[in-house]
Amino acid sequence: EPEVTQTPSHQVTQMGQEVILRCVPISNHLYFYWYRQILGQKVEFLVSFYNNEISEKSEIFDDQFSVERPDGSNFTLKIRSTKLEDSAMYFCASSEDYGSYNEQFFGPGTRLTVL
Amino acid sequence: DAKTTQPNSMESNEEEPVHLPCNHSTISGTDYIHWYRQLPSQGPEYVIHGLTSNVNNRMASLAIAEDRKSSTLILHRATLRDAAVYYCIRIGQGAQKLVFGQGTRLTINP
Numbered sequence: 001e002p003e004v005t006q007t008p009s010h011q012v013t014q015m016g017q018e019v020i021l022r023c024v025p026i027s028n029h030l031y032f033y034w035y036r037q038i039l040g041q042k043v044e045f046l047v048s049f050y051n052n053e054i055s056e057k058s059e060i061f062d063d064q065f066s067v068e069r070p071d072g073s074n075f076t077l078k079i080r081s082t083k084l085e086d087s088a089m090y091f092c093a094s095s096e097d098y099g100s101y102n103e104q105f106f107g108p109g110t111r112l113t114v115l
Numbered sequence: 116d117a118k119t120t121q122p123n124s125m126e127s128n129e130e131e132p133v134h135l136p137c138n139h140s141t142i143s144g145t146d147y148i149h150w151y152r153q154l155p156s157q158g159p160e161y162v163i164h165g166l167t168s169n170v171n172n173r174m175a176s177l178a179i180a181e182d183r184k185s186s187t188l189i190l191h192r193a194t195l196r197d198a199a200v201y202y203c204i205r206i207g208q209g210a211q212k213l214v215f216g217q218g219t220r221l222t223i224n225p
Contacts, residue, residue, distance in 0.1 A: 031211065033211070033212070035213075042215050042216065042217060043153070043159060043215040044215070045212040045214065048211040048212060055211060056211050056212060058212070091158045093158075093159075098209070098210070099206075099209055099210065099211075100146065100147035100166075100206040100208050100209075100210060101147055101164065101166075103164065104213060106158035107158055108157060108158050109157070109158050
């Protein structure tokens with residue numbers, strides 16, 4: 001069964017450093033998403049991406065964040081200058097289409113620890 | 116604002132049915148109800164969705180009230196692997212993002 005993959009599984013970085021989290025969505029999917037979950041808290045939407053541009057973003061997704069689909073298979077989330085509060089699990093997801101009847105498939109997540 | 120209400124936790128026994136309730140009293144006519152679950156240390160996983168009619172798939176059944184103000188996710192025969200946080204999510208037409216609430220933490224006793 002096709003699945004979303006994410007690398008690395010765990011990333012440790014120093015505050016102020018740049019990190020890039022990588023995701024390989026399911027191959028025929030057109031919509032891509034990033035969510036995050038701070039330890040013990042809800043899963044929060046960050047951004048959705050379609051046709052090589054951001055289609056929706058949350059208040060969390062400020063200028064420190066960016067997303068890119070550098071080739072036909074990868075989807076990346078970059079945090080330019082990490083803060084302690086960026087420590088969280090980051091989940092990538094993809095879907096064939098958008099809208100109320102489409103399921104999103106999630107990856108296993110990258111645990112980001114900012115020291 | 117997740118706009119759904121679920122109990123914080125529920126407990127059941129292995130091999131017994133589990134009924135997980137969700138209240139969505141302000142639901143609009145075009146909102147779908149989706150259920151996702153999150154097993155420990157994993158990403159969310161789609162379970163089932165529906166609009167008006169009851170739905171069945173290999174994982175679960177979804178019973179939607181006639182007035183659509185509530186729904187129930189039914190696991191017919193719970194296993195230990197079903198221990199997870201279950202999220203009931205309303206999704207409107209054209210919506211892209213999933214808005215997760217706190218969900219219901221389901222514990223399965225052997």
